[in-house]
Amino acid sequence: MRLFHHLAFVFLVSSSLVNASVTIYHQLPLGGSTTTSAAATYTGAAAYDPTVLTPPPVPTGLTTQFAIQLSSSSAAVQGLSIPQKGSFMGFSVEFTVINQIFGINATYLQVPFLNLMALIRERAGEVLIRVGGNTQETAVLVDSLPGGVMMTKEHLTTGDVTGTPTLLYTTEVLYTMANISALVNTKWFLGIPFNDTNNLRLDIAEVGEAVLSSNLLGFQVGNEPDLYAAHSNRPSTYAPADYFGEFGIVVQAVNNDGNIPVKNNLIAPSVSGTWTPEAVWDTGLVETYSSSLGWLAVEHYPTNNCFATYGVGSPVDPQEVFQNFLNHTSGIYIVAAYLNSTAFAQANGKPFIMMETNTASCGGFPGLSDSFGAALWALDYGLQMAYSNFSGAMLHVGGQDVYYNPFTPPPTNQSTYHQWTVGAVFYSSIVISEVFGPSGNAQIVDLQANGGSMFTPAYAIFENGAPVRLMLFNYVSDPSGASDYTATISIGGSAINQDNATPSQIQVKYLAAPSVSEKVNITWAGQSFGGPFESDGRLQGSESVQTINCDQSSNTCQVTIPAPGAALVFLSSDAYGESGNPSTETFSTTMVTKTVNTATINPTVLATSNGMSGSTWELGSTSHEGGAATLRGSMSVVSVVGAVVGAVVLSTGLLWT
Ligand SMILES: *[C@@H]1O[C@H](CO)[C@@H](O)[C@H](O)[C@H]1NC(C)=O
Ligand SMILES: *[C@@H]1O[C@H](CO)[C@@H](O)[C@H](O)[C@H]1NC(C)=O
Ligand SMILES: *[C@@H]1O[C@H](CO)[C@@H](O)[C@H](O)[C@H]1NC(C)=O
Ligand SMILES: *[C@@H]1O[C@H](CO)[C@@H](O)[C@H](O)[C@H]1NC(C)=O
Ligand SMILES: *[C@@H]1O[C@H](CO)[C@@H](O)[C@H](O)[C@H]1NC(C)=O
Ligand SMILES: *[C@@H]1O[C@H](CO)[C@@H](O)[C@H](O)[C@H]1NC(C)=O
Numbered sequence: 001m002r003l004f005h006h007l008a009f010v011f012l013v014s015s016s017l018v019n020a021s022v023t024i025y026h027q028l029p030l031g032g033s034t035t036t037s038a039a040a041t042y043t044g045a046a047a048y049d050p051t052v053l054t055p056p057p058v059p060t061g062l063t064t065q066f067a068i069q070l071s072s073s074s075a076a077v078q079g080l081s082i083p084q085k086g087s088f089m090g091f092s093v094e095f096t097v098i099n100q101i102f103g104i105n106a107t108y109l110q111v112p113f114l115n116l117m118a119l120i121r122e123r124a125g126e127v128l129i130r131v132g133g134n135t136q137e138t139a140v141l142v143d144s145l146p147g148g149v150m151m152t153k154e155h156l157t158t159g160d161v162t163g164t165p166t167l168l169y170t171t172e173v174l175y176t177m178a179n180i181s182a183l184v185n186t187k188w189f190l191g192i193p194f195n196d197t198n199n200l201r202l203d204i205a206e207v208g209e210a211v212l213s214s215n216l217l218g219f220q221v222g223n224e225p226d227l228y229a230a231h232s233n234r235p236s237t238y239a240p241a242d243y244f245g246e247f248g249i250v251v252q253a254v255n256n257d258g259n260i261p262v263k264n265n266l267i268a269p270s271v272s273g274t275w276t277p278e279a280v281w282d283t284g285l286v287e288t289y290s291s292s293l294g295w296l297a298v299e300h301y302p303t304n305n306c307f308a309t310y311g312v313g314s315p316v317d318p319q320e321v322f323q324n325f326l327n328h329t330s331g332i333y334i335v336a337a338y339l340n341s342t343a344f345a346q347a348n349g350k351p352f353i354m355m356e357t358n359t360a361s362c363g364g365f366p367g368l369s370d371s372f373g374a375a376l377w378a379l380d381y382g383l384q385m386a387y388s389n390f391s392g393a394m395l396h397v398g399g400q401d402v403y404y405n406p407f408t409p410p411p412t413n414q415s416t417y418h419q420w421t422v423g424a425v426f427y428s429s430i431v432i433s434e435v436f437g438p439s440g441n442a443q444i445v446d447l448q449a450n451g452g453s454m455f456t457p458a459y460a461i462f463e464n465g466a467p468v469r470l471m472l473f474n475y476v477s478d479p480s481g482a483s484d485y486t487a488t489i490s491i492g493g494s495a496i497n498q499d500n501a502t503p504s505q506i507q508v509k510y511l512a513a514p515s516v517s518e519k520v521n522i523t524w525a526g527q528s529f530g531g532p533f534e535s536d537g538r539l540q541g542s543e544s545v546q547t548i549n550c551d552q553s554s555n556t557c558q559v560t561i562p563a564p565g566a567a568l569v570f571l572s573s574d575a576y577g578e579s580g581n582p583s584t585e586t587f588s589t590t591m592v593t594k595t596v597n598t599a600t601i602n603p604t605v606l607a608t609s610n611g612m613s614g615s616t617w618e619l620g621s622t623s624h625e626g627g628a629a630t631l632r633g634s635m636s637v638v639s640v641v642g643a644v645v646g647a648v649v650l651s652t653g654l655l656w657t
């Protein structure tokens with residue numbers, strides 16, 4: 001059933017609400033090399049930088065015909081991962097940008113954001129989001145803020161060399177998250193401020209547990225503590241043993257705090273590579289505080305663009321490093337440093353999370369972080385983490401001044417006429433949600449396909465012992481078609497054996513673009529979010545799923561993967577129906593400026609389509625009609641949507657009938 005959901009935007013001038021939209025502080029202008037006239041219109045903000053790189057050369061000697069022989073039972077498969085969820089690839093949202101991304105308060109939520117999350121939720125059942133970053137350490141919960149906003153930044157109040165501002169926020173932030181959870185089943189990671197363990201501020205845990213309850217997954221204790229010394233947040237001698245001691249202070253405080261009912265959901269150590277995780281494990285932290293720890297976590301970026309941002313390190317030419325993201329060894333190299341730790345986590349009964357990652361720290365690279373190549377890379381890297389027994393990975397989302405965002409709200413002063421920009425790596429997250437689906441029981445194995453060729457990796461996914469899906473990649477960018485490859489798939493025994501389990505037909509969804517450098521014409525099963533400012537958070541275009549008949553005499557199925565591209569192969573109609581064929585509808589938007597508009601929607605349809613019971617909704621109303629309302633009953637205004645955007649308040653009235 002279709003829903004029509006019209007949103008109206010009303011503009012109110014409020015000069016007191018001026019928020020900068022950056023997460024990289026002391027930002028120098030990024031992305032000077034604007035190559036099209038579009039750049040002029042969009043002021044060179046990194047998120048819309050039109051730089052297009054040149055694909056790496058076509059490798060010689062690529063084998064373009066190879067077989068993939070799958071066992072019909074996982075019992076015979078070596079190295080299958082632990083069970084994985086469709087929500088594996090979530091998002092890490094910098095605390096300072098939540099009012100742009102989520103909405104200005106609990107009743108003014110951003111519809112494009114809800115739509116994007118609904119896409120993951122309808123495939124995976126839930127969405128994982130971490131809210132944090134450097135600002136979590138000095139964040140202060142206050143009763144209220146000038147102008148009634150839920151969050152604001154006070155600049156130059158911390159000694160941190162990155163210039164991280166102090167973040168002030170109200171409980172409305174937690175209510176905003178709760179209301180988002182009610183709509184799209186988001187599960188949250190937060191952080192307990194850790195800048196001063198002599199004066200702990202545990203209120204985020206007290207209020208967070210009260211407001212978010214089971215939607216709250218856990219609290220980071222420290223964000224990148226291995227960088228505290230470098231950022232002047234701790235003495236230069238700060239070492240893992242010091243972190244162990246401070247972690248213990250938090251454990252004791254949480255245990256003694258009667259307002260924090262959950263004692264076992266702390267997260268450590270969230271190190272970023274300056275310390276190895278082993279250096280922390282060696283302190284005995286996990287064994288000592290096992291009953292307090294819910295998760296183990298790290299954060300990692302494979303490279304950085306900090307010269308462009310801070311003048312630190314040496315300049316990196318995006319064109320030169322592009323090829324480093326365009327083969328299977330990239331993810332394998334990154335993950336290798338954590339294999340000890342994922343095994344250690346399993347041995348200690350703790351899930352292991354990549355709490356923050358993306359192509360490159362300090363904002364990523366123009367032309368690279370927002371390219372189809374980055375989408376292939378993030379998909380492969382994500383699956384490699386899953387194969388290596390991570391239990392989740394959060395793609396970082398910053399403000400306008402980064403290149404790597406999975407999604408970017410419009411610049412603050414352009415919200416009146418532009419919509420959202422969905423980045424290439426958001427496609428990776430959608431594909432992963434279908435790769436694992438909603439069962440929570442999907443196990444993945446890296447097949448080292450095609451003789452282990454770094455350009456044509458493949459993974460198989462098993463559920464309940466049987467192969468259900470395959471993910472095939474082609475990293476090569478070759479418009480001639482000569483580097484397209486054909487994989488010949490068979491399951492169980494070969495034609496001459498009795499235990500052949502090759503299906504009669506398979507279904508295939510392609511992640512496609514004409515080149516690894518492409519930034520706009522990226523499609524998943526034929527659908528796209530379009531280019532900069534073109535998205536309301538819904539996939540556009542008609543879905544196209546290929547059905548391939550298998551050869552019944554040879555018991556083989558042939559799938560061709562274009563160069564470049566990736567394909568998700570559904571090995572049975574059940575596997576397709578499970579995660580590949582979502583039937584729900586998301587929140588649609590129609591922007592009408594300078595009017596208050598209303599929309600109609602049948603609440604029972606929405607409640608059903610989003611998989612929740614309408615009776616549990618308690619959304620507050622900020623309708624111009626006034627009065628609180630719940631979803632049940634007709635003519636109830638339940639949600640108003642908008643964003644704090646510079647000097648403009650953008651809000652949207654939305655009426656359910
Ligand atoms: C949410 O924001 C709107 C628009 O600024 C405002 O009218 C409303 O009072 C806010 N709600 C709360 C609970 O602060
Ligand atoms: C920790 O952060 C709080 C809030 O921003 C600040 O008031 C305090 O001075 C900081 N403490 C240290 C030791 O930096
Ligand atoms: C493949 O990626 C690795 C790791 O990023 C990189 O070192 C190597 O140069 C790449 N190989 C080719 C042929 O591009
Ligand atoms: C993993 O642990 C082993 C044994 O403790 C050690 O030799 C090795 O260096 C570790 N590997 C990594 C990548 O840290
Ligand atoms: C992941 O965990 C499973 C189950 O313990 C194990 O068999 C497999 O070898 C692990 N994979 C890696 C890459 O460590
Ligand atoms: C938006 O803000 C940027 C930076 O402050 C400015 O350069 C640009 O002219 C503004 N654009 C519009 C349309 O006001």
Ligand SMILES: *[C@@H]1O[C@H](CO)[C@@H](O)[C@H](O)[C@H]1NC(C)=O
Pocket residue numbers: 512513514521
């Ligand atoms: C978009 O890319 C596809 C390949 O993925 C190609 O077939 C199509 O022609 C492209 N469309 C445009 C408008 O460039």
Ligand SMILES: CC(=O)N[C@H]1CO[C@H](CO)[C@@H](O)[C@@H]1O
Pocket residue numbers: 106107175176178179182616617618619620
């Ligand atoms: C379901 C839910 O959490 N609703 C909350 C939405 O936000 C308001 C505050 O603005 C709360 O009162 C509701 O409980």
